[in-house]
Amino acid sequence: MQQVITFPELVTIMEQHPISIASRDDVLGGVYAAQGWEGRYRELMRLGRDLPALPEELYEYSCPVKGCESEVRLLLGITPEGGFWCWAHSEARIISGLIALLLGQVNGLSAAQVCGLHLEAEMEELGLMRHLSPSRGNGLKAIINAIQSHACCLSQQA
Amino acid sequence: MPIFDIESVRRDFPLIVNETLEGRVYLDNAATSQKPKCVLDTINHYYAQQNANVHRASHHLSTQATLAYEEARETVRHFLNARSREEIVWTSGATAAINLVANSYGRRFLQPGDEILLSECEHHSNIVPWQLLAEERGLTLRYIPVLPTGELDLSELPTLLNERTKLVALAHVSNSLGMPMPVERVIAAAKRYRARVLIDGSQAVAHDNVDVQALDCDFYVFSGHKVFGPSGIGVLYGKYELLEIMPPWQGGGEMIEQVSKRGATFTLPPLRFEAGTPHIAGAIGLASALRYLSTLDRQAAAEYERYLLNGMERLCADIPGFQLVGGQGRTSIMSFLVKGMHPQDIGTLMDMQGIAVRVGHHCAMPMMEALGLSGTIRASLAFYNNLDDVERFVDALRKAVTEF
DSSP states (O other): OOOOEEEEHHHHHHTOOOOEEEEEEEHHHHHHHHOHHHHHHHHHHHHHHHHHOHHHHTTTOEEOOSSSSEEEEEEHHHHHHHOOEEEEEEHHHHHHHHHHHHHHTTSBBBBHHHHHOHHHHHHTTTTGGGGGGTTTTTSHHHHHHHHHHHHHHHHHHO | OOOOOOOHHHHTTTHHHHHHHOHHHHHHHHTOOOOOOHHHHHHHHHHIIIIOSSSSOSSSSHHHHHEEEEEEEHHHHHHHHHHHHGEEEESHHHHHHHHHHHIIHHHHHTTTTEEEEEEETGGGGTTTHHHHHHHHTTOOOOOOOBBTTTBGGGGGHHHOOOTTEEEEESSOOTTTTTOOOOOHHHHHHHHHOOOOEEEEEETTTTOOOOOOHHHOSEHHHHHEETSSTTTTTTEEEEOOOHHOOOOOOSSOOOGGGEEETTEEEEOOOOGGGSSSSOHHHHHHHHHHHHHHHHHHHHHHHHHHHHHHHHHHHHHHHTTTTEEEESSSSSSEEEEEEEEEOOOHHHHHHHHHTTEOOOOTTTTTTHHHHHHTTOEEEEEEEOOTTHHHHHHHHHHHHHHHHHHH
8 A cells, every 4th residue: 555655764865856846847848849759759768768766765665556567666755844756667668758757747746736736638738648548557547546646635634 | 472362351350451541450369359240240130130038038039049049059069079069158258167167167076185287378367266266175276387488398297297186277379478288298198187177278269270079178268259259258168078067156047947945956058057148149249250260261371370470570580689489389479578678668669650469468477477577568460460460560660679
């Protein structure tokens, strides 16, 4: 079962994720600018290659998001100031690239802000909706559900 | 190139014609096959002109539906060369057929301490029902190991089979690699210990004729959807003397002889195992698919599939990092990896180019574990695929590997 990390020494590491609201334009700009599906998927694969895997100390607390085609590790955390941070990674590059797109929308926002986001809209805008279809056992939908359900739950507690 | 009128065959499959027009290529035939027009027409005709419940009423439509339903059973009997149509039980698919044997034969006749022999190459559908049974009845499961070539290592058979072995369940052809399994040898060895043998023919029936009497297996199962028939219908063949002593698994409908408040007596096989209203349209649709196959020269079709598979392998050989998984003699399946790339990425990049392949563990996780793999990419052929499909697949794979 997914838990939300609040240990200060771990959330300090989580806040270091290179992809956040603050860095999104620099990191994700290439995907938006890419032309055609080939360009977009090349950018996604590049993003996926660069997405950091969970370091050992975080991996220990992360949960597998089971899928048929590749396994994703996921960890959620909240800072004392209320910043919501997510780490996720897959060995497959395209799914990792899609994860990077998600992280660029949520990392560093408050739980309430994340709860109010429509994360699928960005996928739709980029023509990536096929990755959210229920027939794809890749867990992207499960990651979105985990992020949003925890964010909404946390914002109600706050 | 073998003599096989591929263009005429292709026209028989409306979905393949449409996919070609849309610029897509279907190479996921081991997961499910496409249906010839005669199957679609049969189903349509059934609902438009014959639909009624079977084995229940004496009115005109019910008589027509029952006749068609029982004729379909005869078609399956002929397809498998079973002795009688009473040996053919309709199920919802191969999975349900295996579960039927596990829950009926297995629960009644297997005792604590008995052993079931499987292979490491089995589809989960031919593992999990036995695991559930083993847990309930205190049985031991043993597995014939797989070699890196995808072949079974039969050198251990003499120790794996013993007087405690009561049942052997084995695929006819492995679903993840397409390797034909040594069913004849295993059946012969099992007979020496009087173990019953179930063969899962799901990946075999679309590519070759099957003769259950020549095989001399006790049970043979397959799914309709993998042999150009509808989904939701499948077949359990069982030797009548076994079916006759097996208790029903599911109750209700026409499987009874007499029901009182104190209990019930059951009718003879096969109806004993067909509780509830069956998938009548599925049964006659499947028979239509089998009749269609009987109009083809199946040997020529199999040779043609081998020709396509060999061509595919040859054209892929110089793609950087291309690694074939499995040895020689595979049936219409090319399972492979590309060094340095995750199978899921290849699958996505193939899909973006309109090529349908399957990626992952192919519901055979114990086999993937035994081979030290987390999954493969699987392209699987049917006789309606053509050289153009193969070339488009190879071009798309080359592009996925070299341009991303």
